[in-house]
Amino acid sequence: MSDRKLKVIINGIETLCDRDDTILKVAKKIGVKIPHLCNDKRLEPYGGCRLCIVKVKGVPRPLSACTTPVAENMEVTTDTDEIIRIRKTLVELLLSNHPNDCMRCERTGDCKLQNLSYEYGVDGSRFEGERWNLPIREDNPFITYEPNKCILCGRCVRICNEVVMAGTIDLVGRGFNSMPDTAFRKPRTLDNCEFCGQCVSTCPTGALTDRKARGKGRIYDLKKVKTTCSYCGTGCNFFLNVRNGRVVKVTSDTSAPVNQGNLCVKGRYGYDFIDHPDRIKTPLIKKNGKFVEATWDEALGLIADKFSSLMKKHGNESVGAFSSSRCTNEENFLLSKFVRTVFRSNNVDNCARV
Amino acid sequence: MPAKKPTKTSGIKDLVIRVCVGTGGLAAGSQEVIDEFGRQLKSYGIKADILKKCVNKTGCRGFCAKDVLVDVILNGKSETYQLITPENVARIVEEHILKGEPVKEWLVGPEYHAFHDKQTKILLKECGHIDPEDINAYINIGGYEAVRKIFPLETFEVIEEVRASGLRGRGGAGFLTGLKWDLCSKAEGKPKYIICNADEGDPGAFMDRSVIEGNPHSVIEGMIIGGYAIGANYGYVYIRAEYPLAIHRLKIAIADARKKGFIGKNILKSGFDFDIKIKEGAGAFICGEETALIASIEGKRGMPKAKPPFPAYKGLWGKPTVINNVETLANLPSIITKGAKWFASIGTEKSKGTKVFALTGKIKNTGLIEVPMGISLKEIIYDIGGGCERNRKFKAVQTGGPSGGCIPASHIDMPVDYESLMGAGSMMGSGGMVVMDDTTCMVDMAKFFLTFTQNESCGKCTPCRIGTKRMLEILTRITEGKGKEGDIELLLELGNDIKLSSLCGLGMSAPNPVLSTIKFFRDEYEAHIKEGVCPATVCKALRRYTVSAELCKMCGKCFKACPSAAVTWEKKQPAVIDKTKCIKCGACYEACPFSAIL
Numbered sequence: 001m002s003d004r005k006l007k008v009i010i011n012g013i014e015t016l017c018d019r020d021d022t023i024l025k026v027a028k029k030i031g032v033k034i035p036h037l038c039n040d041k042r043l044e045p046y047g048g049c050r051l052c053i054v055k056v057k058g059v060p061r062p063l064s065a066c067t068t069p070v071a072e073n074m075e076v077t078t079d080t081d082e083i084i085r086i087r088k089t090l091v092e093l094l095l096s097n098h099p100n101d102c103m104r105c106e107r108t109g110d111c112k113l114q115n116l117s118y119e120y121g122v123d124g125s126r127f128e129g130e131r132w133n134l135p136i137r138e139d140n141p142f143i144t145y146e147p148n149k150c151i152l153c154g155r156c157v158r159i160c161n162e163v164v165m166a167g168t169i170d171l172v173g174r175g176f177n178s179m180p181d182t183a184f185r186k187p188r189t190l191d192n193c194e195f196c197g198q199c200v201s202t203c204p205t206g207a208l209t210d211r212k213a214r215g216k217g218r219i220y221d222l223k224k225v226k227t228t229c230s231y232c233g234t235g236c237n238f239f240l241n242v243r244n245g246r247v248v249k250v251t252s253d254t255s256a257p258v259n260q261g262n263l264c265v266k267g268r269y270g271y272d273f274i275d276h277p278d279r280i281k282t283p284l285i286k287k288n289g290k291f292v293e294a295t296w297d298e299a300l301g302l303i304a305d306k307f308s309s310l311m312k313k314h315g316n317e318s319v320g321a322f323s324s325s326r327c328t329n330e331e332n333f334l335l336s337k338f339v340r341t342v343f344r345s346n347n348v349d350n351c352a353r354v
Numbered sequence: 355m356p357a358k359k360p361t362k363t364s365g366i367k368d369l370v371i372r373v374c375v376g377t378g379g380l381a382a383g384s385q386e387v388i389d390e391f392g393r394q395l396k397s398y399g400i401k402a403d404i405l406k407k408c409v410n411k412t413g414c415r416g417f418c419a420k421d422v423l424v425d426v427i428l429n430g431k432s433e434t435y436q437l438i439t440p441e442n443v444a445r446i447v448e449e450h451i452l453k454g455e456p457v458k459e460w461l462v463g464p465e466y467h468a469f470h471d472k473q474t475k476i477l478l479k480e481c482g483h484i485d486p487e488d489i490n491a492y493i494n495i496g497g498y499e500a501v502r503k504i505f506p507l508e509t510f511e512v513i514e515e516v517r518a519s520g521l522r523g524r525g526g527a528g529f530l531t532g533l534k535w536d537l538c539s540k541a542e543g544k545p546k547y548i549i550c551n552a553d554e555g556d557p558g559a560f561m562d563r564s565v566i567e568g569n570p571h572s573v574i575e576g577m578i579i580g581g582y583a584i585g586a587n588y589g590y591v592y593i594r595a596e597y598p599l600a601i602h603r604l605k606i607a608i609a610d611a612r613k614k615g616f617i618g619k620n621i622l623k624s625g626f627d628f629d630i631k632i633k634e635g636a637g638a639f640i641c642g643e644e645t646a647l648i649a650s651i652e653g654k655r656g657m658p659k660a661k662p663p664f665p666a667y668k669g670l671w672g673k674p675t676v677i678n679n680v681e682t683l684a685n686l687p688s689i690i691t692k693g694a695k696w697f698a699s700i701g702t703e704k705s706k707g708t709k710v711f712a713l714t715g716k717i718k719n720t721g722l723i724e725v726p727m728g729i730s731l732k733e734i735i736y737d738i739g740g741g742c743e744r745n746r747k748f749k750a751v752q753t754g755g756p757s758g759g760c761i762p763a764s765h766i767d768m769p770v771d772y773e774s775l776m777g778a779g780s781m782m783g784s785g786g787m788v789v790m791d792d793t794t795c796m797v798d799m800a801k802f803f804l805t806f807t808q809n810e811s812c813g814k815c816t817p818c819r820i821g822t823k824r825m826l827e828i829l830t831r832i833t834e835g836k837g838k839e840g841d842i843e844l845l846l847e848l849g850n851d852i853k854l855s856s857l858c859g860l861g862m863s864a865p866n867p868v869l870s871t872i873k874f875f876r877d878e879y880e881a882h883i884k885e886g887v888c889p890a891t892v893c894k895a896l897r898r899y900t901v902s903a904e905l906c907k908m909c910g911k912c913f914k915a916c917p918s919a920a921v922t923w924e925k926k927q928p929a930v931i932d933k934t935k936c937i938k939c940g941a942c943y944e945a946c947p948f949s950a951i952l
Contacts, residue, residue, distance in 0.1 A: 045859055093820040094820065096820065126844070128827075131821065174638070175823070
């Protein structure tokens with residue numbers, strides 16, 4: 001296979017691309033917007049929602065842009081009248097089996113289906129018929145599942161199986177009654193789920209939401225603060241979603257170089273300590289066998305005194321420092337510098353080396 | 355058993371009794387017939403060594419309407435009996451076998467011969483004539499000769515031969531088999547695989563099942579040929595678990611072929627290795643779609659993937675894979691032994707060879723038929739099928755199963771080939787043919803097929819999952835008398851969008867039964883919606899439940915059937931239905947032999 005670039009024309013724009021690119025990827029690169037619901041860059045192409053269909057010259061029927069590989073001199077049109085008409089029908093069909101209760105939905109303002117309904121100016125009223133009327137599932141502390149809002153894009157199922165490889169959920173049932181669920185529709189427990197919340201992070205609608213954050217604010221109420229996870233040395237990035245100075249939830253940063261939006265249970269749901277009443281907020285000094293609150297100056301003064309006397313008595317090699325991989329690179333660097341220049345000792349190490 | 359007089363048996367030099375034990379035959383009680391023959395012959399003291407050969411188990415011979423069919427071949431002369439039950443056996447043995455006088459009134463009639471005369475049998479030639487559980491029976495009629503013939507050839511020569519024959523896939527779409535093989539043989543990646551698609555799921559279709567039950571070695575031989583041509587050393591047979599007899603016979607056939615060295619390492623010292631595994635499907639219609647079938651073999655949920663990339667490049671375990679239907683594969687041995695030219699001489703310009711159809715529905719001679727491509731619908735329905743039951747008026751035929759469309763009586767002279775069927779809004783499909791007469795409601799029929807496809811949709815893509823559901827709801831509404839102005843247009847618009855945007859063949863073809871019936875029978879839809887009438891009086895909610903005084907023969911059957919005492923009737927008086935008491939259950943309608951209840 002040669003590495004030669006292929007020439008592709010999308011909406012009249014000529015561009016060069018790689019052999020294994022899909023139409024959707026190339027279109028994105030050159031700024032042509034193609035709508036989609038089932039695509040997530042963390043996942044293999046799926047072709048389920050059919051919204052990304054485009055017209056390829058010489059092919060009688062539309063093809064899904066997310067799954068179709070490019071070919072030399074391929075001519076693609078993304079917005080013919082027929083394509084737009086079919087997309088409208090598809091959005092209408094999805095809305096015809098959707099509660100359409102956007103006014104009280106967690107995801108309002110951040111919902112791909114809502115955006116498409118607005119963009120194409122359609123509702124589900126052309127098709128009347130059966131709508132799912134299934135109960136909300138809150139069988140665990142972290143993930144709320146509202147099946148009625150599910151559009152069967154399969155993203156939760158695929159992220160659970162392709163990325164996390166936990167196999168907690170898969171599609172069950174057939175036809176109109178297919179839906180993502182656990183094996184035997186059992187509640188999520190530690191026996192079958194890691195509670196990483198990856199499924200929540202990829203859900204394009206309000207079907208899967210973070211239970212702890214429900215009712216605590218929608219996207220426009222929340223301030224996103226990008227930060228690095230403090231739990232381990234991997235250094236995953238994510239957004240703390242803050243409202244009134246309190247962390248409401250954690251959301252994925254899909255542009256993060258280390259984790260590309262993926263997180264584990266600690267990063268995604270382990271933020272309760274931030275505002276916990278038992279949290280230690282000042283240094284504690286043991287006096288008469290009891291920890292007593294102190295100021296930073298007091299604490300640092302005490303440490304400096306003790307270290308100085310130890311070094312005077314036993315030499316510089318008698319002290320050292322052990323740093324944490326939960327600290328940032330900069331903090332680790334500073335500690336190492338401190339030990340070598342102030343302690344004049346080489347006794348410095350980090351837990352990530354263990 | 356009562357003692358019988360010793361009878362002279364010296365006149366029996368050579369006796370073979372053949373009893374159909376296809377699924378149709380077994381269901382009609384052929385095992386009991388076989389057992390009874392065994393008992394009877396034994397009681398007459400016909401020597402044991404003759405007895406052993408006497409009862410041959412054979413596969414399906416197609417004419418299911420007249421099962422159990424029995425051939426008695428006495429001293430080389432063959433007679434065929436129809437509709438045989440164990441009670442008939444004693445008389446056949448006594449009169450025919452012992453006295454040499456066939457029981458005339460049980461012999462097959464002219465319709466049996468008419469049923470077979472217009473057929474051209476290649477695939478089904480041996481079905482019903484050889485023992486499918488005996489590899490030697492297959493070898494004796496020239497089986498596995500094709501395998502010997504291909505090994506001296508280069509693989510491209512084998513592909514070229516198949517391409518020249520013009521053989522097209524018998525599973526539905528009609529892709530050229532030679533071309534498919536060529537693409538796969540040139541695709542990069544090893545190992546390659548060949549898969550036999552025996553996941554026959556169309557309602558009313560039993561072609562593949564009969565071929566495997568009747569002649570499993572022809573399919574295995576076809577797979578060896580295909581494997582050799584594309585360079586695959588592994589083959590899978592994906593077969594539905596609902597076909598236990600076919601699986602049983604296939605297992606025997608594979609084991610026997612392995613024993614004889616036709617599959618395994620270094621086949622016939624050619625240096626070519628090939629082995630076959632059976633994978634049983636769990637009953638999902640969608641797994642007949644090739645990419646879903648691959649997913650199922652891989653242990654995943656049977657859901658299709660978008661094409662391209664095609665399986666010929668990226669198939670099972672991401673490797674180049676050819677998937678051929680049972681019938682396609684079973685054609686290959688004769689193409690190789692008799693030559694591409696011979697095969698191409700049968701059929702039309704673009705559709706070569708023969709096609710097996712499962713003829714079902716409201717037709718006299720239901721069964722399995724094999725006809726040359728290009729035969730007219732008229733010949734199939736009237737000459738082979740004998741016309742509609744009770745000589746009713748032929749209305750339409752559904753070809754291609756739930757993915758196909760309806761072809762009306764006005765098109766009866768149409769030749770049956772891939773292009774003509776496609777042109778009429780239907781398709782060849784795997785070969786189901788459901789015949790409908792004037793008592794069939796076309797809206798109800800479309801609803802039946804759409805119910806099937808909606809239930810079998812995998813749920814992956816939006817148009818198929820929700821679109822077919824909405825279409826079905828509109829159809830249900832119409833058949834319940836709640837149809838609205840604009841429903842037909844909505845069906846057309848939605849059906850068209852589903853066809854264009856669905857992910858796989860199931861969704862792309864699911865609206866066909868609806869679209870084709872609207873095309874040819876729009877007046878029936880309109881009668882339901884605008885007049886509140888079901889012209890065929892099938893839709894229960896639209897029946898008027900009045901007795902036609904003209905048609906009523908005053909038999910009183912409706913009176914006896916009514917559970918709510920709504921029917922009043924006296925001898926020699928036409929029946930009257932009291933609408934205030936009628937619960938519209940339909941019992942009187944079903945009971946009336948004269949279609950007098952409207």
